[in-house]
Amino acid sequence: MKLTDQITSIPLFQGLARKQYEDLAMIVVDQVIPRGKMIFSQGDEAVGFYVVISGRVKVFKLSPEGKEQILHIFGAGEPIGEVAVFAGEKFPAYAEALEESRVFFFPRPAFVDLIGKNPSVALNMLAVLSRRLRKFAGLVEDLSLKEVPGRLAAYLLLLSEQQKNAIDFELDVSKNQLASLLGTIPETLSRILARMEKEKLIKSEGKRIAILNRKGLEELSVGERKLP
Amino acid sequence: MKLTDQITSIPLFQGLARKQYEDLAMIVVDQVIPRGKMIFSQGDEAVGFYVVISGRVKVFKLSPEGKEQILHIFGAGEPIGEVAVFAGEKFPAYAEALEESRVFFFPRPAFVDLIGKNPSVALNMLAVLSRRLRKFAGLVEDLSLKEVPGRLAAYLLLLSEQQKNAIDFELDVSKNQLASLLGTIPETLSRILARMEKEKLIKSEGKRIAILNRKGLEELSVGERKLP
Known part of the structure; x- marks a missing residue:
């Protein structure tokens, strides 16, 4: 060839x-x-x-x-x-x-x-990489939505426990670090937090988390409950 | 600012x-x-x-x-x-x-x-995107290795069944299509196939698949077995 x-x-x-x-x-x-x-x-x-x-x-x-x-x-x-x-x-x-x-x-x-x-060579390569990135981000999100809510729930319960079962506490890491810890990307973590809020499991504002439904989080962490 | x-x-x-x-x-x-x-x-x-x-x-x-x-x-x-x-x-x-x-x-x-x-602007953007892509590909692989082997095993058993339980058959889609179907990327699919071979569950060559251990594939597909 x-x-x-x-x-x-x-x-x-x-x-x-x-x-x-x-x-x-x-x-x-x-x-x-x-x-x-x-x-x-x-x-x-x-x-x-x-x-x-x-x-x-x-x-x-x-x-x-x-x-x-x-x-x-x-x-x-x-x-x-x-x-x-x-x-x-x-x-x-x-x-x-x-x-x-x-x-x-x-x-x-x-x-x-x-x-x-020939800047269009670079533009085309940027297009290829951006497109793959979009696709991968979608895959990470699809795959994460199965596993990550449970891990996040377990992490939040652990943080609460470490602070005498506080129902209101601050994340001890940045959201970027938390995403890495849970094996996902920050964008997906944000969406999972938003879904947890919608389900009235938690309330989150910046790094501040309030637990609204501890039993629901426990069910999520052991896989007995799924986020819709 | x-x-x-x-x-x-x-x-x-x-x-x-x-x-x-x-x-x-x-x-x-x-x-x-x-x-x-x-x-x-x-x-x-x-x-x-x-x-x-x-x-x-x-x-x-x-x-x-x-x-x-x-x-x-x-x-x-x-x-x-x-x-x-x-x-x-x-x-x-x-x-x-x-x-x-x-x-x-x-x-x-x-x-x-x-x-x-200023080509270095484009080079730097290519570096940013390439680096994120590497990271995402790693995440997709980590996440896929939990789920995809079971789905792949189920798919291979289905193909075999459709051909009167043939132990030797051809994939009916390209490996790229199969990766999409299973929710992963071609690179990860290749690695999972290689691991299945190493475990003597199958032998694969191009699109040709031979089933070496049907029971093992069945266990993998129902989650009773994991790929090492």
Whole structure:
């Protein structure tokens, strides 16, 4: 397959014009990495990002004792190191080919130059990422609405208990931290709090929580009750 | 608060340099939208995107019967219409202020011009979106690993049943479609299939599935067994 056609099939570059794929093909470096070879090391200057065309690439950190902690295994179509490259940071981890892998390397200077001459490439990439983000946020919300209300109820009951069963108390973490703690995103947490209010289980204002129906929260925490 | 400081606090623009915030402040249009006023309509040219500074904005479609279908309610810090603007499409829905809301409007032509002169603004936005995407993909995976293996097992058993309990059959949808059907993303589906193989429950190759342990799949589908 021609380089340009390969690039067309990379999700990060969806929806570009033919001419823009050709421009990307002009700056790409087509590489075959043998099994076991390191692609980049933690702390290396992020001189460009990679997209896996075939094979598998392991991204990992090393503990102070030298133990390997795998962050992710990347396969066909997935970009590697792009966050560090876009942000102008160093690579935060190691990348090594798990098997013979073909990767496309996009050097940062040429890529920046391309975007400067052709802002619509960047706009299209922003569109692709924004759209995926919307979709993922929807998925997180759908999945969270099953699990998170129960965990949130358990957390609120715990906080109340720690304060001699107070019915009125303050969250001891920010809403962003609480969302992370519960395995969801702040937007979904806000919506769950709003639903709990609508069900008259709690009243919330900023970080202040008042428990209106302790029994209802207990039922929610053990899965005997669901939020509508 | 000064315009520039307001822009600094918008998540989409995290991590820019001071000068870049000032450049954005030069193109922004600061608007106060009264309650109930339409901000844009479906099919309108996407001439720019909005970021909510305060208040709440409802984004909705209308059914052929004129019934309102709310897609999302946006609050402080959240962008509206940016996908259509980045992709150069028309607005796919209506946006209306639910209460008096302050929004920042970024006109597309000025924004494109700014990126052309200053590609690092686009790179930084790509970094912000990529980083959030990574985080969301991790959340989707964490949440999916609880629910999706059981649903996938049930689906495979159903396919087998439809083919006279065949132990060897082909998926009737693409892996992307199957991921959507199960409420996850293709990357996570691949990992779950790999784990099922490792547990010797199935063997999969492309769209071809062989059932190695029907009882194990049945246990997984009713929640009596978990994937390690």
